[in-house]
Amino acid sequence: MNRPAILELRGVDVAHGRTPVLHGVSLTVGRGEIVTLIGANGAGKSTLLMAIFGLPSVSRGEVWFDGQPITRLPTHRVARLGLAQVPEGRRIFPGMTVLENLVMGSMVGEKDEAALARIHALFPLLRERGGQRAGTLSGGEQQMLAIGRALMSRPRLLLLDEPSLGLAPLMIRRIFQALREIVAEGTTLFLVEQNANQALRLADRGYVLANGRIVLEGSGLALLADPEVRRAYLGGH
Ligand SMILES: Nc1ncnc2c1ncn2[C@@H]1O[C@H](COP(=O)(O)OP(=O)(O)OP(=O)(O)O)[C@@H](O)[C@H]1O
Ligand SMILES: [Mg+2]
Secondary structure (H helix, E strand, O other): OOOOEEEEEEEEEEEEOOEEEEEEEEEEEEOOOEEEEEOOOOOOHHHHHHHHOOOOOEEEEEEEEOOEEOOOOOHHHHHHOOEEEEOOOOOOOOOOEHHHHHHHOOOOOOOOHHHHHHHHHHOHHHHHOOOOEHHHOOHHHHHHHHHHHHHOOOOOEEEEEOOOOOOOHHHHHHHHHHHHHHHHOOOEEEEEEOOHHHHHHHOOEEEEEEOOEEEEEEEHHHHHHOHHHHHHHOOOO
Protein backbone atom coordinates (compact mmCIF):
# COMPACT_ATOMS: atom_id res chain seq x y z
CA MET A 1 0.00 0.00 0.00
CA ASN A 2 1.66 3.20 -1.18
CA ARG A 3 -0.90 5.75 -0.10
CA PRO A 4 -0.57 7.62 3.20
CA ALA A 5 -2.63 5.99 5.92
CA ILE A 6 -5.79 7.70 7.07
CA LEU A 7 -6.52 4.99 9.65
CA GLU A 8 -4.10 2.69 11.38
CA LEU A 9 -4.60 0.14 14.14
CA ARG A 10 -1.44 -1.08 15.81
CA GLY A 11 -1.61 -4.18 17.98
CA VAL A 12 -5.07 -3.37 19.30
CA ASP A 13 -6.69 -5.38 22.10
CA VAL A 14 -10.33 -4.75 23.03
CA ALA A 15 -12.51 -6.44 25.62
CA HIS A 16 -16.20 -6.30 26.44
CA GLY A 17 -16.02 -6.05 30.21
CA ARG A 18 -13.72 -8.90 31.16
CA THR A 19 -14.24 -10.82 27.94
CA PRO A 20 -11.36 -10.29 25.51
CA VAL A 21 -12.63 -9.89 21.94
CA LEU A 22 -9.83 -8.45 19.81
CA HIS A 23 -6.24 -9.63 20.07
CA GLY A 24 -3.36 -7.61 18.63
CA VAL A 25 -5.26 -6.31 15.63
CA SER A 26 -3.15 -4.29 13.19
CA LEU A 27 -4.50 -2.88 9.97
CA THR A 28 -4.14 0.12 7.69
CA VAL A 29 -6.57 2.04 5.53
CA GLY A 30 -4.95 4.30 2.93
CA ARG A 31 -6.44 7.62 1.93
CA GLY A 32 -8.89 7.13 -0.94
CA GLU A 33 -9.04 3.37 -0.56
CA ILE A 34 -11.92 1.00 0.00
CA VAL A 35 -10.85 -1.53 2.60
CA THR A 36 -13.05 -4.29 3.90
CA LEU A 37 -12.90 -6.48 6.96
CA ILE A 38 -14.66 -9.79 6.59
CA GLY A 39 -15.38 -12.42 9.20
CA ALA A 40 -18.00 -14.74 10.59
CA ASN A 41 -20.64 -13.98 13.23
CA GLY A 42 -19.02 -13.02 16.48
CA ALA A 43 -15.52 -12.57 15.04
CA GLY A 44 -15.37 -9.07 16.54
CA LYS A 45 -16.05 -6.92 13.47
CA SER A 46 -18.55 -4.56 15.10
CA THR A 47 -16.43 -4.36 18.21
CA LEU A 48 -13.49 -3.24 16.09
CA LEU A 49 -15.49 -0.46 14.41
CA MET A 50 -16.90 0.75 17.70
CA ALA A 51 -13.49 0.70 19.37
CA ILE A 52 -12.21 3.16 16.76
CA PHE A 53 -14.77 5.56 18.25
CA GLY A 54 -13.64 4.74 21.75
CA LEU A 55 -16.50 2.56 23.00
CA PRO A 56 -15.56 -0.06 24.07
CA SER A 57 -12.12 1.31 24.78
CA VAL A 58 -8.84 -0.04 23.48
CA SER A 59 -6.99 -1.79 26.30
CA ARG A 60 -3.70 -2.21 24.46
CA GLY A 61 -2.20 -0.87 21.26
CA GLU A 62 -2.96 2.32 19.34
CA VAL A 63 -5.41 3.78 16.88
CA TRP A 64 -4.20 6.55 14.57
CA PHE A 65 -6.28 8.77 12.35
CA ASP A 66 -4.66 10.97 9.74
CA GLY A 67 -1.32 11.09 11.51
CA GLN A 68 -2.53 11.54 15.09
CA PRO A 69 -3.29 9.08 17.88
CA ILE A 70 -6.97 8.89 18.77
CA THR A 71 -6.75 5.84 21.02
CA ARG A 72 -8.18 7.46 24.13
CA LEU A 73 -10.21 10.29 22.66
CA PRO A 74 -13.90 10.42 23.60
CA THR A 75 -16.35 9.57 20.82
CA HIS A 76 -17.49 13.13 20.11
CA ARG A 77 -13.88 14.29 19.68
CA VAL A 78 -13.18 11.45 17.25
CA ALA A 79 -16.25 12.37 15.21
CA ARG A 80 -15.09 15.97 14.99
CA LEU A 81 -11.83 14.88 13.38
CA GLY A 82 -13.65 13.63 10.30
CA LEU A 83 -14.78 10.06 10.95
CA ALA A 84 -18.36 8.92 10.69
CA GLN A 85 -19.98 5.56 11.23
CA VAL A 86 -22.96 3.75 9.76
CA PRO A 87 -23.78 1.36 12.59
CA GLU A 88 -24.95 -2.22 12.34
CA GLY A 89 -28.74 -2.27 12.04
CA ARG A 90 -28.80 1.31 10.68
CA ARG A 91 -30.22 2.95 13.86
CA ILE A 92 -32.18 5.63 12.12
CA PHE A 93 -34.80 7.52 14.13
CA PRO A 94 -38.03 5.86 12.95
CA GLY A 95 -40.44 8.51 14.26
CA MET A 96 -38.61 11.39 12.61
CA THR A 97 -38.83 12.28 8.95
CA VAL A 98 -36.18 11.39 6.43
CA LEU A 99 -35.06 15.01 6.26
CA GLU A 100 -34.93 15.33 10.07
CA ASN A 101 -32.77 12.21 10.23
CA LEU A 102 -30.36 13.70 7.72
CA VAL A 103 -30.12 17.00 9.56
CA MET A 104 -29.36 15.10 12.78
CA GLY A 105 -26.20 13.85 11.08
CA SER A 106 -24.63 17.22 10.48
CA MET A 107 -21.93 18.32 12.86
CA VAL A 108 -23.29 21.74 13.55
CA GLY A 109 -26.82 20.52 14.21
CA GLU A 110 -28.23 22.85 11.60
CA LYS A 111 -28.98 22.25 7.99
CA ASP A 112 -25.86 22.07 5.80
CA GLU A 113 -27.49 22.70 2.42
CA ALA A 114 -24.43 21.79 0.38
CA ALA A 115 -23.96 18.47 2.16
CA LEU A 116 -27.68 17.77 1.83
CA ALA A 117 -27.61 18.51 -1.91
CA ARG A 118 -24.74 16.07 -2.37
CA ILE A 119 -26.63 13.33 -0.51
CA HIS A 120 -29.81 14.02 -2.48
CA ALA A 121 -27.81 13.68 -5.69
CA LEU A 122 -26.41 10.37 -4.48
CA PHE A 123 -29.80 9.04 -3.28
CA PRO A 124 -32.60 10.96 -5.06
CA LEU A 125 -35.11 8.86 -3.15
CA LEU A 126 -34.13 10.64 0.06
CA ARG A 127 -35.22 13.92 -1.47
CA GLU A 128 -38.50 12.49 -2.77
CA ARG A 129 -39.27 10.97 0.63
CA GLY A 130 -37.95 13.86 2.71
CA GLY A 131 -41.21 14.37 4.59
CA GLN A 132 -41.91 10.68 5.16
CA ARG A 133 -41.42 9.05 8.55
CA ALA A 134 -38.15 7.17 8.40
CA GLY A 135 -39.62 4.08 10.07
CA THR A 136 -41.87 3.53 7.05
CA LEU A 137 -38.93 3.17 4.62
CA SER A 138 -37.90 -0.27 3.37
CA GLY A 139 -34.74 -1.85 4.73
CA GLY A 140 -32.68 -0.78 1.73
CA GLU A 141 -34.07 2.74 1.85
CA GLN A 142 -33.23 2.91 5.56
CA GLN A 143 -29.68 1.86 4.71
CA MET A 144 -29.48 4.72 2.20
CA LEU A 145 -30.72 7.05 4.92
CA ALA A 146 -28.18 5.77 7.42
CA ILE A 147 -25.39 6.33 4.90
CA GLY A 148 -26.75 9.76 4.01
CA ARG A 149 -26.97 10.73 7.64
CA ALA A 150 -23.34 9.73 8.22
CA LEU A 151 -22.27 11.75 5.18
CA MET A 152 -23.92 14.90 6.53
CA SER A 153 -20.89 15.47 8.76
CA ARG A 154 -18.68 15.49 5.62
CA PRO A 155 -16.41 12.74 6.92
CA ARG A 156 -13.05 11.98 5.38
CA LEU A 157 -13.36 8.38 6.54
CA LEU A 158 -16.65 6.51 6.60
CA LEU A 159 -16.96 3.28 8.59
CA LEU A 160 -19.81 0.97 7.61
CA ASP A 161 -21.01 -2.03 9.58
CA GLU A 162 -22.63 -4.60 7.27
CA PRO A 163 -24.41 -2.25 4.88
CA SER A 164 -25.72 -5.20 2.84
CA LEU A 165 -27.26 -7.07 5.77
CA GLY A 166 -30.76 -8.32 5.02
CA LEU A 167 -31.01 -6.63 1.62
CA ALA A 168 -32.03 -8.14 -1.72
CA PRO A 169 -29.32 -8.49 -4.38
CA LEU A 170 -30.59 -5.57 -6.46
CA MET A 171 -30.60 -3.26 -3.46
CA ILE A 172 -27.12 -4.43 -2.47
CA ARG A 173 -25.91 -3.47 -5.95
CA ARG A 174 -27.46 -0.01 -5.62
CA ILE A 175 -25.91 0.55 -2.22
CA PHE A 176 -22.47 -0.65 -3.34
CA GLN A 177 -22.67 1.53 -6.45
CA ALA A 178 -23.35 4.49 -4.17
CA LEU A 179 -20.31 3.52 -2.09
CA ARG A 180 -18.18 3.67 -5.25
CA GLU A 181 -19.49 7.17 -5.94
CA ILE A 182 -18.77 8.25 -2.38
CA VAL A 183 -15.16 7.15 -2.77
CA ALA A 184 -14.90 8.83 -6.18
CA GLU A 185 -15.87 12.07 -4.44
CA GLY A 186 -12.95 11.75 -2.04
CA THR A 187 -14.18 9.90 1.05
CA THR A 188 -12.26 6.83 2.22
CA LEU A 189 -14.27 3.72 3.13
CA PHE A 190 -13.69 1.00 5.68
CA LEU A 191 -16.47 -1.53 5.64
CA VAL A 192 -17.18 -4.58 7.66
CA GLU A 193 -19.12 -7.34 5.94
CA GLN A 194 -20.25 -10.91 6.29
CA ASN A 195 -21.12 -10.73 2.60
CA ALA A 196 -17.53 -11.51 1.66
CA ASN A 197 -18.16 -11.97 -2.04
CA GLN A 198 -19.63 -8.52 -2.66
CA ALA A 199 -17.34 -6.77 -0.21
CA LEU A 200 -14.15 -8.21 -1.70
CA ARG A 201 -15.29 -7.28 -5.21
CA LEU A 202 -15.85 -3.71 -4.10
CA ALA A 203 -12.70 -3.30 -2.03
CA ASP A 204 -9.14 -2.48 -3.03
CA ARG A 205 -7.88 -4.53 -0.09
CA GLY A 206 -9.30 -6.72 2.60
CA TYR A 207 -8.58 -8.30 5.95
CA VAL A 208 -10.03 -11.47 7.40
CA LEU A 209 -10.89 -11.46 11.11
CA ALA A 210 -11.35 -14.78 12.89
CA ASN A 211 -11.85 -15.04 16.65
CA GLY A 212 -10.62 -11.50 17.16
CA ARG A 213 -7.42 -11.90 15.16
CA ILE A 214 -6.43 -10.83 11.67
CA VAL A 215 -5.62 -14.10 9.92
CA LEU A 216 -5.28 -13.00 6.28
CA GLU A 217 -4.87 -9.81 4.30
CA GLY A 218 -4.48 -8.98 0.64
CA SER A 219 -6.04 -7.30 -2.35
CA GLY A 220 -9.76 -7.87 -2.78
CA LEU A 221 -9.09 -10.05 -5.81
CA ALA A 222 -6.38 -12.08 -4.10
CA LEU A 223 -8.64 -12.82 -1.14
CA LEU A 224 -11.51 -13.76 -3.46
CA ALA A 225 -9.23 -16.34 -5.05
CA ASP A 226 -7.78 -17.60 -1.77
CA PRO A 227 -8.79 -21.23 -1.11
CA GLU A 228 -9.17 -20.65 2.62
CA VAL A 229 -11.40 -17.61 2.07
CA ARG A 230 -13.44 -19.50 -0.50
CA ARG A 231 -13.92 -22.41 1.84
CA ALA A 232 -14.75 -20.44 4.97
CA TYR A 233 -16.50 -17.31 3.68
CA LEU A 234 -17.70 -17.94 0.15
CA GLY A 235 -19.50 -21.21 0.63
CA GLY A 236 -16.76 -23.16 -1.11
CA HIS A 237 -17.70 -22.00 -4.62
N1 LIG B 1 -21.89 -5.25 24.53
C1 LIG B 1 -21.31 -6.43 24.64
N2 LIG B 1 -21.08 -6.99 25.85
C2 LIG B 1 -20.47 -8.18 25.97
N3 LIG B 1 -20.04 -8.92 24.92
C3 LIG B 1 -20.24 -8.43 23.70
C4 LIG B 1 -20.89 -7.17 23.48
N4 LIG B 1 -20.96 -6.96 22.15
C5 LIG B 1 -20.39 -8.02 21.57
N5 LIG B 1 -19.95 -8.91 22.49
C6 LIG B 1 -19.25 -10.17 22.20
O1 LIG B 1 -18.06 -9.87 21.50
C7 LIG B 1 -17.83 -10.83 20.47
C8 LIG B 1 -17.71 -10.13 19.15
O2 LIG B 1 -18.96 -9.53 18.82
P1 LIG B 1 -19.14 -8.55 17.59
O3 LIG B 1 -20.52 -8.03 17.65
O4 LIG B 1 -18.02 -7.59 17.55
O5 LIG B 1 -18.97 -9.58 16.36
P2 LIG B 1 -19.30 -9.38 14.83
O6 LIG B 1 -18.12 -9.90 14.08
O7 LIG B 1 -19.71 -7.98 14.57
O8 LIG B 1 -20.52 -10.37 14.61
P3 LIG B 1 -21.80 -10.26 13.63
O9 LIG B 1 -21.31 -10.68 12.28
O10 LIG B 1 -22.77 -11.24 14.18
O11 LIG B 1 -22.29 -8.85 13.64
C9 LIG B 1 -18.97 -11.81 20.56
O12 LIG B 1 -18.54 -12.93 21.28
C10 LIG B 1 -20.06 -11.07 21.30
O13 LIG B 1 -20.87 -11.94 22.03
MG1 LIG C 1 -21.41 -7.15 13.87
